[in-house]
Structure formats: C-alpha cells, structure tokens
Amino acid sequence: MAVTEREQFHVCQVKRRRVRATGGYEPFWKVKTVAEALEDSDTEFRCKDCAGALKLFKRRVENGATPHVEHKLKGDSEYCPSGLHFLKATDGREPRISQFPVR
Numbered sequence: 001m002a003v004t005e006r007e008q009f010h011v012c013q014v015k016r017r018r019v020r021a022t023g024g025y026e027p028f029w030k031v032k033t034v035a036e037a038l039e040d041s042d043t044e045f046r047c048k049d050c051a052g053a054l055k056l057f058k059r060r061v062e063n064g065a066t067p068h069v070e071h072k073l074k075g076d077s078e079y080c081p082s083g084l085h086f087l088k089a090t091d092g093r094e095p096r097i098s099q100f101p102v103r
C-alpha cells in the first residue's frame, strides 16, 4: 500500500447558516466533500476532526488531482487524528483539538 507523503483530505466541514427556532439565523458546521463545497461556493472551511484551519487546493485538470484540503498549521497536523504528522508519530501521543480552532 502506498503511503502518501502529502496530507490530503477530501472531506471537511463548511460553515452554513440555518434558521433558528427562535427566529433569525445561526451558523453551524456541515460535513461535506471538498468537491461538493467548491460546487456550492462555500468559503469557510475547517477540519472535521480537529476544527483546525485548512488550506484549499482546487482541482487542477492537467494533473488530474482531485480537490482537497490540508491543515494550514503544522501543529494541527501533529495532533489531529487524521493528520499526516500525527499518523506518522511513533511516540503514542494522544490526538487533540486544534489549539486555534475555527469557530
């Protein structure tokens, strides 16, 4: 099995708004694939596992890469349960939420 050296997620959370029962709107985070989020023109993203900030990579047709996201902060990748650096760590560390979660 090939191990990808680059972190790539294809699922993220996007910020949406919904009608509050008491009136007005409230934000909430919805899990979507990155491809869906791009189709829907979502602009606010975060990691579904650690709530950390993400960097968005749109599809580049020439090399066929699918749209994906990566952690913006290395510290998130080191402790996120789906972070590349976390998965590579051999010290038995515990995963945790981002120290700079997106709200």
Ligand SMILES: [Zn+2]
Residues within 6 Å of the ligand: 047, 048, 049, 050, 051, 052, 071, 076, 077, 080, 081, 082, 083
């Ligand atoms: Zn994460």
